[in-house]
Amino acid sequence: MNKLYLPNFDLQMTLLGGQSFAWDFIDGAYYGVTRDRVIKIVRDGENIYWQTFPKKDDFEFVEKYLRLDVDYEKVLKKISKDEHIKKAAAKYPNIRLLEQDFEEALLSFIISSNNTIRSIRKSVRSLNQMYGEKVEVGGNSFHLLPKTEILAEAPLEDILKSKVGFRAKYLKDTAQNLVRSGLPGKIKEMDENEARRKLVELKGVGDKIADCVLVFGLAHDNVTPLDVWAKRVFINLYGLDPKMKYDDMRKWIKNYFEGHAAWAGQFLFEYIRNEKIL
DNA sequence: TCTCAGGGGCGAT
């Protein structure tokens, strides 16, 4: 295991909080499955110990995934514009954003539509079991997330075994689209709005899921995905009109948080969900 | 522009 000094990083909130559905906490260690690595992380005070599998010691991978280049204190300072954020960040500090692989985020957030975190996690594990490469990690074995090409060719009735229900056809259709269009190779170069336009063309991707992919898979920091909870926050705490259209609400938030709407959204989201205030 | 079906799980009855 490699040692890394990493204070101000709440592993539990960040890894198990609904950004990614592929992490588990087992016997004091976090195990995360991605499309090409399993990451193991153990916290010890202000340090963490980490390892990657099957390729060992892949710091570059961990650095990008955990966004170690981000200056947390600086971000926090910038978004602390009102009492709601200050309260949220005081109660649940050190929530960080991950940068997952684009295809990984896209396919798991398609599963997330009209679905609960619990079910999403189950489905993701089931798909990994069926289609993902097996990787040995100490005594345990994990299955990586499925390659897009494999999902594109998988029979619908097999995908359905993972309990994704009506989303199975979206998964397959989008996987085929990605292989055909080569979008994964191009979308990283696009700006936020161009990428969003491309994303909502995909089956099973609407405004909210497009925004989840922009934030969690492409590291666009100025986007808050507006699910029912986030909408509640901005209607009830920030006084936005409940009838406001998704796009108008998004623009308001983007404008208000000046470049860091995604970070603000994470704090507010965890706060109201855990405190059950709305 | 609005309404509603749709899969699965959970908590309440």
Next chain:
DNA sequence: ATCGCCCCTGAG
């Protein structure tokens, strides 16, 4: 055992 409810997209 059954019911209502939650969750977002696509189709009508």
